[in-house]
Amino acid sequence: MKKLMLGNEAFARGLYEAGCKVVSSYPGTPSTEITEAAAKYDEIYAEWAPNEKVAMEVALGASIAGVRSFCGMKHVGLNVAADPLYTAGYTGVTGGMVIAVADDPGMHSSQNEQDSRHHAAASKTMMIEPSDSSECKEYTKMAFELSERFDVPVIVRMSTRVAHSQSAVELCDREEREAIPYEKNAAKYVMMPGNAIRRHPIVEDRMRAIAEYGESCPLNTVEDNGAEIGVVTAGICYQYAKEALGDQVNYLKLGIVNPMPVQIIKDFAAKCKRVIVIEELDDVIETHCKKNGIDCQGKELFGWLGEISQTKIREQVLGIKPEFDTFEDTVPVRPPVMCAGCPHRGLFYCLSKLKVTVSGDIGCYTLGATAPLCAMDSTICMGASISALHGYNKALGAEAENKSVAVIGDSTFMHSGMTGLVNIAYNATNSTVIILDNSITGMTGHQQNPTTGKNLKGDPAAAVNLEDLCHAIGIKSVRVVDPYHMAETEAVIKEELAKEEPSVIISRRPCALLKYVKHKPALHCDTDKCVGCKQCLKIGCPAISIHNKKMVIDHTQCVGCGICTEMCKLGAIKGTEE
Amino acid sequence: METKSVMIVGVGGQGSLLASRILGNVLLSQGFDVKVSEVHGMSQRGGSVVTYVKYGDKVYSPVVEKGEADIIISFEQLEAARYVQYLKKGGHIVTSTQQIDPMPVINGTAVYPDEIIPKLKAQGIDVVDVDALTLAEQAGTSKASNVVLMGVVSKKMDFTEDVWQQALEQCVPAKFLELNRKAFALGREQA
Incomplete structure (x- = not known):
């Protein structure tokens, strides 16, 4: 049976069919739906972890226990999970371990445009890259086999257009797998220097073996159209190239982007008069080609910014420009905004009115930076609001402490804001931290988190009490406000800013888009x-x-x-x- | 068959994802290779949103580029004007007459252009404009404008009504099916 599926849904189907048992992830656009879809299969245990590092450690633990496991995240999430990843590269796996990382070229919903392939190279793990939904499913299944065969975590690199495009997928049955019986193996899994030093040569041998496998495997494929131009590409760029160039060129599609093969590329290039590398973000394939003496063009044609497209390829390779009409008047931009009824609005209006410096964070509330509220001074990464505020206040002293706040959502606070608050209490600044508790992980589309009292499947779960947690960390002044009441909210912010001690204000009201939130009639x-x-x-x-x-x-x-x-x-x- | 491209544009929260899924299912049931591309995340919060639906014997890129769309379905007038660059020469626009001021217009730093639909028509573009919001409210909820527009579009495409009805069944929760059938019928009558 053929079904139209998002790349992410197809990925989850691959997890199901491959007999994956344990899934742990942190939501992040464009990766979120893999885990949401996996949770719908009763045979898979799936959870939202507080952050990507925890998720990856859960997946590695399940692999050590002998079952197939998975964790998923967006590109910047892999930075958080890099610590376990780099050592999982040394330990290898028992049950197959697959990691999804979703890059976001064009930054549709991200704070940077980093290229995850560097993480695969640096952690000496294997990375494969599908180009449509059908491949998402097939590559995921292959990833488990390769993980077990080469004793390596396998990263499947997604990108926005692969993750969030639907195309037809052929469904198969699940193959149940017995857990590989657990045996203590300290030499493989206790990574202290004496053991790690013995693992490193094994890792280097393994990477050579995978590169060798890539010379003649079903993932790296050549399409010889007898043309003069040869295109070396991977992932979604293959689809753009096929659309733009059809059978006017030859193709080498790399399914394995780390480690890359050498001979197959050399042989391909030898048959072409001109070799063009088409890849989004950094020049990873191009550099590999050049390092191996292959004369090719890449970034000089397509640049370093944003997404590639069939239009860019047609222009650069064939010299064809698109023709189109334009509307005669200036069309005003339509940036995203906080929704009508958003509980963050009242809080940000107060901050804007008080003209305080706002150390911001990642979530819907980052929109507090936009006009007319313009109430944000910095946004870096998950959790940075709190730690950066402490640094700002240490740098500028009491004067700054009375005129600056950090804002962070409930889910982001659990992800990596807590440790920053521990630092504020421990190393003592009179900082004011505002937790925007809207009872859900909002921006990624309403995922549960450790404060909501529900787990990924929607079943009741232990809920972190934010007030108790802040007290336990050492914050004595913890206040709760309702941001729909702006006068009261403003008064509390003023009081807490004036205090000669660190304080936390919890701005609490559920997201207006939550189904259980009853709306009043329109005014x-x-x-x-x-x-x-x-x-x-x-x-x-x-x-x-x-x-x-x-x-x-x-x-x-x-x-x-x-x-x-x-x-x-x-x-x-x-x-x-x- | 050469690949055909449809673009669905609107304001985040207007229901373009459902519309694209209905269309995608119609096309898959007719034996086409289909790709539907959505953008999730930040732009869904009241920003300008775009969904692409492409079909044919074999579809490669899921993305529609400038000058490539055979049909643009717009949930809001300004968005029709914004994305007219994506229309192929001789393509069609189906747009709701609804107007939603973007934040720069609300703030007074930009102006909402007047007479958008007459201007588009004066450029020689085939535009079908429908008061989808009023029709959706007639069907029972303002949220059904998306399905009203799919009703209008169904007349621009060569598939039987049965096929569309089956896709509605597949994509809409059972308790909202009757309401959406009504919205679809109201749209279809307008075309």
């Missing part, structure tokens, strides 16, 4: 009272606009949260009952 504007002062526009609600010099509320968006009524001194904004 409306009393046009007799409205004078068009635009005070209500300062909160940046997408449901509020001005037409014919009067405020208009879009009833399809408004959820009746009412924070705009706090902005209107004339009482012009009303509910349906008024």
Whole structure:
């Protein structure tokens, strides 16, 4: 049976069919749906871990126990999990261990455009790269076999267009596998110097063996069209190249991107007059080719930024430019915004009004940086808000402590914000940290986390009590506010900023998009009272606009949260009952 | 068959993912090779969102580029104007007449262009414009504009209504099926 599946769903199907038993991941666009889809198979145990490092260690532990295991993450998540990865490269596996890492060329939903292939090379692990949903499933199944055959964790590199495109997938049955009986093997798994020193040569031999395997394996394929131009490519770029160039060129599609073969590329290049490397992000394949004496072009044609496309390839290889019409007027941009009813809005309006320095973090609330709120000064990576605030305050002293805050979501706080808060308590700055507790992991599409009281399957689970946790860390002043009540929220922020001790404010209200959150009827504007002062526009609600010099509320968006009524001194904004 | 391209554009939260899944299932049931490309994550929060649906004997790139779309389905007028560059010469636009001000317009740093649909038509583009929001509300909820538009589009494509109805069944939860069938029918009547 053929089914239309996202690359991520097909990946999960591959986990299922390969008999994978344990899945542990942290959500991150564009990787999240692999784990969500895996959780729908009863045969697989699947969980959201607090962060990617924990997830990878869980997967490695399951592998050591003798079963097939998986962990998934976005590209920057692999930085967090790099510590276990680099040593898992030395220990190898017992049951097959597969890691998904999803790169985001073009930064559709990311803070940088890093290329995960460097991690595979540096950790001396194997990396393969599918180019559509069908390959996502097949490569995942192969990844387990290769992991067990070469005693290596295998990374499957996804990218946004592979992860979030649907194409047809042929479904097969699951092959159940008995766990490989556990045997203590300290020489392989206790990585202290004496053992690691003996593992390293084994690792180098293994990488040579995988490269050798790549010379004649089903993952690296040549399409000889008898052409003069030869294209060396991998992953989604293969699809772009096929669309742009059809059978006018020859192709070498590399399914294994680390370690790469040598002879097959040399033989391919020898038959072509011109070799072009088409790859997104960094020049990993191009450098490999050049290091092995193959004359080729790559980055000089396609550059280092963003996604490749069939258009770029047509332009650079065939000299064909696209033709199209353009709208005659300037079209204003439409950046993402906090949703109508978003609990973060009230908090960020207060921060904007108080003109404090805001050390930001990763989540929906990063949108607090955008106009008209503009209430964020820095956003680096998961958890950095709290630790960077401590550094900022140590650098500038008391003056800064009274005028700066960190903002971090509940899930991000559990991920890697807690350790920063421990540092604030331990090394003593009078910093003010605001935890935006919306009871869910929002930006990635509503995943449960250790504070929500539910697990990945939606079953009841132990919930971290944020107030108790902060107290236990050593923060004495912990306050809770409702960001829908802006006056009270503002007053509490002022009080906590003024205190001569570190403090935490929990800004608590569930995400307005959660199904259990009951919305009130849309508000409306009393046009007799409205004078068009635009005070209500300062909160940046997408449901509020001005037409014919009067405020208009879009009833399809408004959820009746009412924070705009706090902005209107004339009482012009009303509910349906008024 | 040469690959055909459809683009579904709108504002994050308007339901373009469902629309693309319905269309994808229609095309798969007709034996085409199909690719549907979505963008998740940050742009879904009220930003400009794009979904691509491509079909033919063999589809390679899941992405539609400038000058490549045979049909653009737009949930909002400004988005139709934004993505007209992606339309192939002689292609069609099906757009809702709904207007949603983007934040720069709300802030007063940009202007929402006037007369978008007449201007597009004056450029010689085939535009079908429908008040999908009102029709969706007639069907029972403003959220069904996406399915109203699929009803309109169904008249622009050569597949029987049965095929569309089956795709609706596959993609819509049972408790919302009747409502969506109504929305689809209202759209189809408009075309």
